Amino acid sequence: xxxxxxxxxxxxxxxxxxxxxxxxxxxxxxxxxxxxxxxxxxxxxxxxxxxxxxxxxxxxxxxxxxxxxxxxxxxxxxxxxxxxxxxxxxxxxxxxxxxxxxxxxxxxxxxxxxxxxxxxxxxxxxxxxxxxxxxxxxxxxxxxxxxxxxxxxxxxxxxxxxxxxxxxxxxxxxxxxxxxxxxxxxxxxxxxxxxxxxxxxxxxxxxxxxxxxxxxxxxxxxxxxxxxxxxxxxxxxxxxxxxxxxxxxxxxxxxxxxxxxxxxxxxxxxxxxxxxxxxxxxxxxxxxxxxxxxxxxxxxxxxxxxxxxxxxxxxxxxxxxxxxxxxxxxxxxxxxxxxxxx
Numbered sequence: 001x002x003x004x005x006x007x008x009x010x011x012x013x014x015x016x017x018x019x020x021x022x023x024x025x026x027x028x029x030x031x032x033x034x035x036x037x038x039x040x041x042x043x044x045x046x047x048x049x050x051x052x053x054x055x056x057x058x059x060x061x062x063x064x065x066x067x068x069x070x071x072x073x074x075x076x077x078x079x080x081x082x083x084x085x086x087x088x089x090x091x092x093x094x095x096x097x098x099x100x101x102x103x104x105x106x107x108x109x110x111x112x113x114x115x116x117x118x119x120x121x122x123x124x125x126x127x128x129x130x131x132x133x134x135x136x137x138x139x140x141x142x143x144x145x146x147x148x149x150x151x152x153x154x155x156x157x158x159x160x161x162x163x164x165x166x167x168x169x170x171x172x173x174x175x176x177x178x179x180x181x182x183x184x185x186x187x188x189x190x191x192x193x194x195x196x197x198x199x200x201x202x203x204x205x206x207x208x209x210x211x212x213x214x215x216x217x218x219x220x221x222x223x224x225x226x227x228x229x230x231x232x233x234x235x236x237x238x239x240x241x242x243x244x245x246x247x248x249x250x251x252x253x254x255x256x257x258x259x260x261x262x263x264x265x266x267x268x269x270x271x272x273x274x275x276x277x278x279x280x281x282x283x284x285x286x287x288x289x290x291x292x293x294x295x296x297x298x299x300x301x302x303x304x305x306x307x308x309x310x311x312x313x314x315x316x317x318x319x320x321x322x323x324x325x326x327x328x329x330x331x332x333x334x335x336x337x338x339x340x341x342x
Contacts, residue, residue: 045058052168053229061161084127086126178310183272185274200260222319234306317330
């Protein structure tokens with residue numbers, strides 16, 4: 001007699017965190033990483049000390065490798081969507097460096113006996129479809145057994161060493177353009193608590209599965225000076241890195257920061273605030289200040305732990321209109337890494 005197939009549990013019920021919200025807190029992680037010996041190979045153009053999105057290693061005068069990896073726990077229950085989101089999120093790090101993704105390898109941790117092969121196949125198919133959309137190829141991967149599912153990619157891309165973008169090239173007066181609205185962290189958190197319906201979740205999924213390829217090309221064409229993607233550390237956390245490494249401060253206009261429709265209500269009473277977002281807010285207390293007129297929900301929005309967010313582009317004000325997305329602030333003279341939200 002054949003044993004009955006397992007009935008898969010909702011993916012989010014198996015995870016203590018959600019998406020990039022399950023990242024280790026920046027305030028805890030960064031001092032640990034900073035205490036490690038720095039690489040000394042002159043071919044390493046971008047490594048860990050600057051907290052950038054990916055590593056860049058020069059192969060020749062006109063070719064460099066861009067390498068990154070990213071994986072996380074489920075933030076939606078649909079396994080195909082989970083795979084698509086995780087893949088788009090991992091690919092984004094290559095786009096944030098101005099690079100082109102070439103290959104990707106699956107990273108899988110999964111309770112196969114409990115969830116069954118069909119669920120894992122759907123996750124992998126979602127990742128494959130997005131990698132294919134990006135013009136790259138899945139070339140292998142690695143899996144382990146784990147009661148808490150996790151999925152992501154290790155991605156390799158290329159960039160011309162003279163055309164790469166880092167988080168360290170911002171200039172005083174640069175406009176800051178954000179290419180996707182914020183709030184996906186709030187939506188998936190509220191959904192897990194039964195406070196966000198399927199329509200709102202699908203709106204978040206649509207944002208997360210959108211590749212940053214076109215936005216990156218627009219930023220390069222506009223002559224962007226610095227770029228990063230907004231993910232688990234929130235808008236303020238990633239802007240802090242750009243400002244610090246560029247030797248500048250930043251100002252953010254809270255009313256200009258785009259939010260997915262319906263997110264303001266989720267953040268007004270904190271039902272959409274995840275543990276990762278709370279940790280982001282605590283970290284930001286050390287480098288960010290808020291004007292009195294900034295509403296509580298807006299303060300929560302700019303520290304929302306985002307998954308597969310948009311690019312944050314530092315570009316000359318006269319060229320900002322050619323990058324898709326609103327101008328949300330500027331880089332200004334001041335203590336490096338500090339941010340004023342007005």
